[in-house]
Amino acid sequence: MTPAQLRAFAAVVRLGSVKAAAADLSVSEAAVSTHIARLRGELGDKLYARTGAGLAFTPGGLRLAGRAAELLGLQDRTLLEVSQAGSGRRLLRVAASSLFAEHAAPGLIELFASRADDLDVELSVQCPERFSTLLLNRAVDVALGPRPAEVDKAISAAPFLNYQVVGVVGARHPLATRHASTSELRQQTWLLGPSATGRTGIVPTVLRRLNLDEEHQRIFQSHAAALEEAKHGKGVALGLSFAVAEDLARGDLKRLTAPPLPAKGVWSSLALDGPSAPAAVSELIRFLTTPGAIQAMQRSAGVTAGRFRPAIHVTHWS
Template identity: 35%
Template sequence: MTFSQLRTFARVAKLGSLRAAAASLGVSEPAVSTAIASLRTELGDPLFTRTPMGITLTPGGRALAAHAEEIIGLAEDTRRDVKHASSHERQLRVLATAAFAEHAAGRLFDLFGKWVSSDAVDVIVESADDIATLLRERAYDLALGARPGLANSSGLELVPFFKYQRVVVASTRHPLASSTGPIPLDKLLSVRWFAGPGGFEPLTEEGRWFGRLSALPDVIELTSETDALSAVAGGEGVMLALGHVAASRITGVAGHPTDADRTPDLVRLAVADTPISGLWWATTLDGGRATDAARIVQRLVTTAEATTAIVSPTGSRGLSRRGNKFHVALWS
């Protein structure tokens, strides 16, 4: 078997479709079929069966998918080590889910720079759905933010490090701001909702909260949660905001304002099953396969110093846009 065949099969297993794998790899569908056929012949296993819903991996196919991800990851590590062999600096590659990248990554890695001054860091936003695969393929050393699904957590070490809350907020001038009791679902569904890019990860508590609604509201996704909060403050709708991020702008619960000496522009709405509590996680490969720098970050995020940095209202968030990816711009 060849490295190309393994990469092809890993992509088919991940995407559940030969056509999708071909598009992702930039090759023709017949090329994907040929690679799969060669693996089937060599291994004596059909690897997957076709169903009306797509493909289903055989036990042998699941084993091959896991090994293929590992081999691809080792190859990427080898390329990187050879490229940087003459340098003492190794790049730390961090996957962050969107909310963590926007609200915490810059400040956290400013702090990390005081711990480990020699490592360059690149933080890129990806979906929580892809964490397990991207870590196994060694595309990233560490993932921060939402956790991967339980079904995909084998071979990973997950450390919870920050408990947050999401609250429903609206402008003090919004019609719902005068509500004195729990807001009925039909009223919530009748107004516009705002969110950052990608909305809310299905694997987060806030994503599951949305999934439990009898109907989904109209959600407008902006380029950042900061922009979404500004739109809400302008009276354009409501959103599930991070409590510690919006706290200084919130007057209190709708119908029960507090802190009259301030001039806040938001109010927290009384909505069933809110505030929503969630956790951010630091995820690496287990069994001693994580890099030293990734282990340092995994230890750092559990410290009181890191928590203080994350909730600080000042300091660099460090979020910038490059093409279709978000990067955290750190020190030079």
Template identity: 30%
Template sequence: MSRTLPPLNALRAFEAAARLGSLSRAAAELHVTHGAISRHVRSLEEALGAPLFEREGRGLALTARGLRLRDAAGDAFATLQATWGALQRAREPAAALVLGCPGSLLARWAIPRLERLSAELPTLTLHFSAREGFDPALSGLDAALLLGEAPWPSSWQVHALAPERIGPVLSPRHAQLAALQDAPPSALRGAPRLHTRSRPQAWPRWFAAHGLETADANAGTGFEHLTYLLEAAVAGLGVAIAPLELVQADLDQGRLAAPWGFVETGGQWALCTTRGSDDARIPALATWLRTELQPGR
């Protein structure tokens, strides 16, 4: 009897390579060799009688068949992971909810609110996992708290919490504070600017919202993580761009100033789970997060 499903290991190798756009990165994620990933993909192509990838420079591009299989495989693995997690939680009802979130969000927004969270949701135990990227299966997580925007992975169930608002901030120690704080937004084109690689669209979005040319919007010093960016801003090294909620405490304490205010980007704060998750703790957490993210909270 012929197989009606492809081999699981081959499908897993293909899904990782398709999602990551690289055989090498797929091999690293699955802890196998580059050759093993290549053989698995080749076996699927031979069984299908058609290519799943095409070479594109040094990278890979999915064929039409490859795109269909990637989406189906990603959804299937996400569903399996969600179901397996639900079965484990049913066996261990007291297990902590594993919540992933970017390190800057964890340090600057979540941790200062943990005492209030514990008081208002006393039956919820959280285990935080700091990470900067989230795969479609939300591997190792029950949920993810993040700032992002559509399109979201099709395997996610997204609980929208609040709109993302960003704005330029600078320190009272900044050498140009007196000249800048009463200047129009256009003055920032000539000021030393700081940006982060995790949100490269932040400065361009802010410039566009003020009717300014977006070319070279990210000129200036870049940082890998928002936490480092904001520490540089507090030290007076330049004007940073950041979400309001992550700098609110600095604004309240006078460590930073925001002379030009904040604008919505079209992005949002979101609590994400795998589609089909029936974890009863998620709606309660989403409601609490929405309340915490209300202006003036």
């Protein structure tokens, strides 16, 4: 099996047709078909057949589909490590949920990267539901954020920080000085960051508990932008208790007194088990629970609303 053959097969699996795979790989359909034919010959398996409903994979094809992305990810990781060995530097690729990436990751990673002169850290914002896939495919080395409901048995997960989310409104908002009922909360405009669009984490959990209609939700590019709107009395926002502490102390925001708030959550680290993981992964996981790391996460200045880009945000620390 060659990498080109595996990439062709993985693209067919992902996109559902040879034509779409060829377009994605910028090659001809004949090239993709040739790669698949050679895989079939080498493995002695049809891998898949075309049906009226799409592609039907054989048991062997399904097994190869699971391995192809993993093998390609391992190849990319190996090439990266060889390149790093030549340059004398290491790269740690971190995936993080949007709430963690915006408010806790900057201080944590800046401090962690400063401890090793040969280490670069790359942070990307990802949905927690994708953590397992990214780790199994070797697309990232470690994931930080809420633990997904389902985690592959090859992945170890360890909690490292408890946190609290509170409801806040501007000082002149009608709810700033009185208790609100659950039914009244459902009629408010909720100003939310990108974490509200997922299924995993404390923010989606709060929204489900409230049974909040979508028409009352406004999703912003960042959690900081949502909090800024709340300061101007535009609605109710959710914020990490340590991230809004200064705004509450200054009186720019008022804490909401209403169920089901405040709500408690836990951030965890996820990484592949076994000795193949980069040494920097175990270094980071050990570092996460140290007093210095906890202080760095809770005192992080975060990033501004204008700089945060959840869909494509990648930041390097060195």
